[in-house]
Amino acid sequence: MKYDTIIIGAGPAGLSAALHLAFHQRSVLVIDRRTGPLPFTLTPLYNVPGFVHKRGVDIIKHMEQEAIKAGARLERGNVQQISGAAGDFTIQLESSTIFQAKTVLLATGVARYHPLVAGSYQPFLPYAAKGNTYYCPDCESPELLGKHIVVIGVGGANSAIAEALPLLEFAASIRLLLTAGQDFKPEWEEKRVAHKLEVIHGQIAAIEGSRGIITALILEDGARVTADGYYVSSPKFPRNQLAQQLALELSERGHIKTGWRGQTKLLGAVDGDWLEGVWAAGDVQPQTQQVSIAAGSGNIAAVMIDQYLQKKSPRKLGI
Ligand SMILES: Cc1cc2nc3c(=O)[nH]c(=O)nc-3n(C[C@H](O)[C@H](O)[C@H](O)COP(=O)(O)OP(=O)(O)OC[C@H]3O[C@@H](n4cnc5c(N)ncnc54)[C@H](O)[C@@H]3O)c2cc1C
Known part of the structure; x- marks a missing residue:
């Protein structure tokens, strides 16, 4: 046929x-x-x-x-x-x-890429779009109203800032966790400073959470990154x-x-x-x-x- x-x-x-x-x-x-x-x-x-x-x-x-x-x-x-x-x-x-x-x-x-956890994207899947992870600023940013957010940079550092800025209208605070690209172009660094966006550099070693809700990201150096929500900035x-x-x-x-x-x-x-x-x-x-x-x-x-x-x-x- x-x-x-x-x-x-x-x-x-x-x-x-x-x-x-x-x-x-x-x-x-x-x-x-x-x-x-x-x-x-x-x-x-x-x-x-x-x-x-x-x-x-x-x-x-x-x-x-x-x-x-x-x-x-x-x-x-x-x-x-x-x-x-x-x-x-x-x-x-x-x-x-x-x-x-x-x-x-x-x-x-x-x-889209998900964040790597101990080198694999698989451990992130039980949390991706299941509870307090977000992926789309145009669709989801009002959901971040009053929340403390960590933007997980899975691609370039500049893209992470570009995606974080519109979220600032709603979020109470935003920090950037850069897991891939680490360097900002000068114009993006200026914006980062102007908006007082704190940067964390590191790789995710494990996730603490259950039923799709992340309660903390554990970094390779043992640091525990907590937030109300996690926005994935992914290419x-x-x-x-x-x-x-x-x-x-x-x-x-x-x-x-x-x-x-x-x-x-x-x-x-x-x-x-x-x-x-x-x-x-x-x-x-x-x-x-x-x-x-x-x-x-x-x-x-x-x-x-x-x-x-x-x-x-x-x-x-x-x-
Ligand atoms: C986590 C998340 C949350 C989102 N939230 C919102 C929201 O709140 N509001 C909103 O408006 N939008 C939201 N979006 C965006 C929205 O989901 C997309 O814009 C929409 O799904 C795009 O539709 P599409 O049909 O173009 O592509 P898709 O929905 O991506 O569908 C494409 C399909 O093509 C199939 N495919 C691709 N290649 C092949 C192949 N070779 N053979 C067979 N099948 C193939 C794939 O399996 C897939 O099912 C969100 C996106 C994500 C990732």
Whole structure:
């Protein structure tokens, strides 16, 4: 079977697109390997219309169920290869299963690093988005109101300050724990001093806490770092491997460059010279990373895909 559309990624972008396309009676397959943030987010989200106070895991389950109910098929798997052109794409999973589609939507999101604990990110996972850890200043900073916060720098020292500054509007105090990059550019050092941000240098050796709540980070030198909440300042890497296989144009930071309706273009092509049959949506585009924005961009891409398919092969479903 050749699907009208294969969507890679079942985050808010991919599922919102799947819902629209399935509702419009397109055959849609969504493939996902479950590495997005929401299935692991046990804390409530406060800025997603229709879902305020709902946990990330519940929001994404609900979106999945709605897309499936509308007629989309959801397949668990890791897409390793994509090839072909408009009307005839081939997508291969790690399991070697192959699927075919007329159009594709890349909604693969971004990857984030968690802090290392004794050299491994695994011990941090029981706490990541489970209780008092935070990752997204635009989404979560009001939750820090009146709290004493440690920003854990997992990437560059300058990025840690850049992410800490907006949190200062809400937090009672902020300290920076730099576990990776240690040096500030002079302009960032000036800002650090101006805002009286204390810096702790060190590696995390162990976490004290339970049920997703961190009570202290124990550093290699034995120091005990306590706070009400821990904000993770982590580099974000767009998951662009499939886009690279299709030779799509990427931004400097590796996001897929798109038109505002999610259209993509080949490397070196000018805006307007969009690639037929391939769209991108969500965090993998250069845009603010939020659930509603991802869902909205998935929706507009799906509208475009549906209109494209209509033009290619008009249907007469009413008779
Ligand atoms: C801890 C945390 C808290 C957050 N809190 C908020 C909040 O309160 N409010 C808010 O608005 N936003 C929040 N965000 C941001 C929000 O979660 C993202 O902006 C949103 O999930 C992006 O949606 P997306 O569909 O673009 O990508 P994602 O949700 O990342 O989904 C992409 C999907 O693609 C899949 N995938 C990637 N590559 C492949 C492949 N090769 N094969 C198969 N599957 C693949 C992944 O498994 C993943 O499921 C938070 C993010 C984090 C990390």
